[in-house]
Amino acid sequence: xxxxxxxxxxxxxxxxxxxxxxxxxxxxxxxxxxxxxxxxxxxxxxxxxxxxxxxxxxxxxxxxxxxxxxxxxxxxxxxxxxxxxxxxxxxxxxxxxxxxxxxxxxxxxxxxxxxxxxxxxxxxxxxxxxxxxxxxxxxxxxxxxxxxxxxxxxxxxxxxxxxxxxxxxxxxxxxxxxxxxxxxxxxxxxxxxxxxxxxx
Numbered sequence: 001x002x003x004x005x006x007x008x009x010x011x012x013x014x015x016x017x018x019x020x021x022x023x024x025x026x027x028x029x030x031x032x033x034x035x036x037x038x039x040x041x042x043x044x045x046x047x048x049x050x051x052x053x054x055x056x057x058x059x060x061x062x063x064x065x066x067x068x069x070x071x072x073x074x075x076x077x078x079x080x081x082x083x084x085x086x087x088x089x090x091x092x093x094x095x096x097x098x099x100x101x102x103x104x105x106x107x108x109x110x111x112x113x114x115x116x117x118x119x120x121x122x123x124x125x126x127x128x129x130x131x132x133x134x135x136x137x138x139x140x141x142x143x144x145x146x147x148x149x150x151x152x153x154x155x156x157x158x159x160x161x162x163x164x165x166x167x168x169x170x171x172x173x174x175x176x177x178x179x180x181x182x183x184x185x186x187x188x189x190x191x192x193x194x195x196x197x198x199x200x
Contacts, residue, residue: 021044021045022045023042023045023058025041026038026041026042026045026058035062035065035066036066039059039063039066042058042062043059051082053083056075056078056079056082057075057079059075060073060075060076060091063075064091064094069095069098069099070099072091073095073096073099076088076091076092076095077092080092086112086116089108089112090121090125092108093105093109093122093125093129094125096108096129097125097129097132102132102133103133105125105129106129106130106133106135106138109125109126109129110126113126118149120149120150120153123142123146123149124142124146124156126142127139127142127143127146127159127163131163136167137163139159139163140160140163140164140166140167143159143160143163152183154183154184154187157176157179158180158184158187158188158189161173161176161177161180161189161193161197162189162192162193165177165196165197170197173193173197174197177197181198
């Protein structure tokens with residue numbers, strides 16, 4: 001009888017060292033599309049290690065996937081306070097774009113672009129924010145920078161042509177339009193702007 005009691009006590013003692021949740025549980029829940037459950041696992045981990053930046057960043061990402069952009073934004077901002085890094089900045093900008101905060105997203109992009117001038121992801125977000133903010137000249141500049149870095153990026157070349165046109169820079173729009181038409185004649189931008197830009 002004492003042997004059974006001792007064995008039971010040993011099992012109970014060992015259970016306290018088994019974590020209630022693991023990051024793998026969160027990954028598995030995310031993989032199945034259960035973002036809410038994935039967040040629940042991460043929140044438990046954050047309670048155990050509140051200073052762990054990766055946990056707050058991952059939780060912010062999961063809130064973003066869930067469509068809970070204000071919560072994601074708050075967590076990305078908290079992560080940025082703990083550690084200033086590009087991923088947190090990009091997370092903040094993604095949330096601002098999702099929330100339709102075009103001016104804020106543009107300002108946030110422009111703030112960190114001097115440190116990352118060749119980052120095409122960041123340039124693309126700045127360009128999109130500028131476009132949505134109807135700052136077409138600024139958007140054209142950023143799309144132009146992307147094309148200068150990635151010469152054969154046809155999609156961004158199309159956006160460049162469109163924003164050059166919208167900003168009133170017709171001579172440059174026509175020049176870049178001709179290149180776009182040569183590389184991708186069925187581009188939607190080519191089709192849409194053919195009547196106005198397909199002239200000498």
